[in-house]
Amino acid sequence: MPQAMAEVTLAARLQRLEDLEAIRTLIARYGPLADAGDADAVSGLWAEDGRYAVGGMHEAVGRAAIAGFITGSVHQALMAAGCAHLLGPVAITLEGDGATAVGHSVLFEQRPEGVAVARIAANRWQLRRGNSGWEVVRRDNRLLDGSEAARALFTGA
Amino acid sequence: MPQAMAEVTLAARLQRLEDLEAIRTLIARYGPLADAGDADAVSGLWAEDGRYAVGGMHEAVGRAAIAGFITGSVHQALMAAGCAHLLGPVAITLEGDGATAVGHSVLFEQRPEGVAVARIAANRWQLRRGNSGWEVVRRDNRLLDGSEAARALFTGA
Amino acid sequence: MPQAMAEVTLAARLQRLEDLEAIRTLIARYGPLADAGDADAVSGLWAEDGRYAVGGMHEAVGRAAIAGFITGSVHQALMAAGCAHLLGPVAITLEGDGATAVGHSVLFEQRPEGVAVARIAANRWQLRRGNSGWEVVRRDNRLLDGSEAARALFTGA
Numbered sequence: 001m002p003q004a005m006a007e008v009t010l011a012a013r014l015q016r017l018e019d020l021e022a023i024r025t026l027i028a029r030y031g032p033l034a035d036a037g038d039a040d041a042v043s044g045l046w047a048e049d050g051r052y053a054v055g056g057m058h059e060a061v062g063r064a065a066i067a068g069f070i071t072g073s074v075h076q077a078l079m080a081a082g083c084a085h086l087l088g089p090v091a092i093t094l095e096g097d098g099a100t101a102v103g104h105s106v107l108f109e110q111r112p113e114g115v116a117v118a119r120i121a122a123n124r125w126q127l128r129r130g131n132s133g134w135e136v137v138r139r140d141n142r143l144l145d146g147s148e149a150a151r152a153l154f155t156g157a
Numbered sequence: 158m159p160q161a162m163a164e165v166t167l168a169a170r171l172q173r174l175e176d177l178e179a180i181r182t183l184i185a186r187y188g189p190l191a192d193a194g195d196a197d198a199v200s201g202l203w204a205e206d207g208r209y210a211v212g213g214m215h216e217a218v219g220r221a222a223i224a225g226f227i228t229g230s231v232h233q234a235l236m237a238a239g240c241a242h243l244l245g246p247v248a249i250t251l252e253g254d255g256a257t258a259v260g261h262s263v264l265f266e267q268r269p270e271g272v273a274v275a276r277i278a279a280n281r282w283q284l285r286r287g288n289s290g291w292e293v294v295r296r297d298n299r300l301l302d303g304s305e306a307a308r309a310l311f312t313g314a
Numbered sequence: 315m316p317q318a319m320a321e322v323t324l325a326a327r328l329q330r331l332e333d334l335e336a337i338r339t340l341i342a343r344y345g346p347l348a349d350a351g352d353a354d355a356v357s358g359l360w361a362e363d364g365r366y367a368v369g370g371m372h373e374a375v376g377r378a379a380i381a382g383f384i385t386g387s388v389h390q391a392l393m394a395a396g397c398a399h400l401l402g403p404v405a406i407t408l409e410g411d412g413a414t415a416v417g418h419s420v421l422f423e424q425r426p427e428g429v430a431v432a433r434i435a436a437n438r439w440q441l442r443r444g445n446s447g448w449e450v451v452r453r454d455n456r457l458l459d460g461s462e463a464a465r466a467l468f469t470g471a
Contacts, residue, residue: 007324010324011324013175014171014328017171017178017331021334027403028402028403028404028417029405029471032416032468032471033471035464037465038468082434082459084420084434086420087402088243089185089247089403090403091186102189104188104241104243106241106243106265108431108434108458110434115433117431118271120239120240120241120243121241143239144239144267146236146239147239150192151194154190154195155195157189157190157193167328170328171328174328174332245342245402248339249339260345261346274422277397277422277424279349301396301398301424302424303396307396311346312352314347314352
């Protein structure tokens with residue numbers, strides 16, 4: 001193989017790994033930032049016009065609305081009690097400048113009787129490579145409550 | 158270092174990272190696919206002759222038997238109620254065309270009184286590089302119930 | 315770009331990915347090794363002079379003290395009952411030969427009435443590249459109980 005081609009190949013393989021790393025890190029930042037109450041940093045994970053759809057409850061469109069989830073009374077009450085937004089490892093599918101990632105989220109909450117598991121949910125993230133790195137275009141979150149809607153987010157993972 | 162050797166070295170280092178990435182993704186797909194009830198995709202993570210040993214309960218040998226865990230009545234009842242098969246991050250040890258990975262699994266289940274933690278378990282995965290990529294040769298899963306058998310899966314992680 | 319420079323660049327990018335991989339694996343080993351009761355292997359994740367601060371309870375300094383957490387009566391009682399020290403995915407920030415990683419930990423414990431969630435906590439890991447690879451300089455762990463101290467570990471994740 002000519003020298004130039006070998007390098008292009010190595011660089012392309014490296015770029016793919018860097019993309020996966022960037023996406024995995026972005027998603028790993030969500031839970032800690034949400035539990036820290038850092039609304040700007042959380043919403044900054046999304047694209048300017050990004051969406052966060054919490055199935056059957058809310059859909060936030062744009063960073064200001066997403067930040068509003070964090071500053072809102074429901075999230076603030078959780079934080080005051082003590083909570084953990086644990087996200088599991090994600091399986092990522094890269095397609096050029098776009099990507100999809102799927103994984104679980106579990107919400108733990110301090111209650112008088114101890115720590116309770118308040119929610120178990122399926123998540124599908126759609127991401128794209130923006131000018132300043134990967135960003136979330138859309139996150140769909142659905143309670144794993146036996147409904148087909150949640151399972152559909154995981155199909156084809 | 159001569160040019161050719163430098164490239165071999167870079168390519169080998171890249172291959173190692175790609176192998177780790179492939180194995181981590183394979184294992185990250187298990188939970189979402191299990192919760193989606195996609196029996197073919199779940200069993201397709203295993204080699205044709207792969208094994209899945211759920212300590213003290215069952216051992217499935219071959220893809221059809223592994224798919225049977227997903228289509229079976231226990232798993233279907235869990236799915237109907239709502240469940241999450243959360244797998245934690247894995248620590249992977251690569252050895253040529255084989256690999257071992259260890260990590261936790263936690264089964265959450267919707268019950269009338271709320272979400273319960275139904276199982277906590279230790280997992281050891283043995284994998285090999287097949288013709289079409291990495292595949293599971295054997296997964297051992299044991300309840301973390303104080304027994305030595307579960308702890309042994311984690312020793313030397 | 316001259317040949318030599320292209321290679322340096324590729325090698326540096328590869329090194330960064332290898333560092334992230336090494337740190338992620340190191341942290342992924344903690345939970346399985348702790349649940350296996352392997353005190354030497356757990357403490358060996360830390361630097362000789364490493365620290366493990368469990369907020370408001372203990373601070374262990376040095377490997378012998380950290381191993382003492384594992385061999386101590388509290389941890390041994392947990393292991394005898396059955397427990398899972400699940401750590402979530404971490405978000406890692408590399409800075410030369412140092413790194414910071416943040417993520418959740420959840421402690422599950424077998425109790426007569428079933429599996430309980432005994433602790434949810436925030437973790438901040440400080441690491442450095444030692445002579446024989448990455449090692450933990452300090453791990454801070456704080457209960458997510460509504461206190462600012464825990465949230466502070468996650469800020470700027």
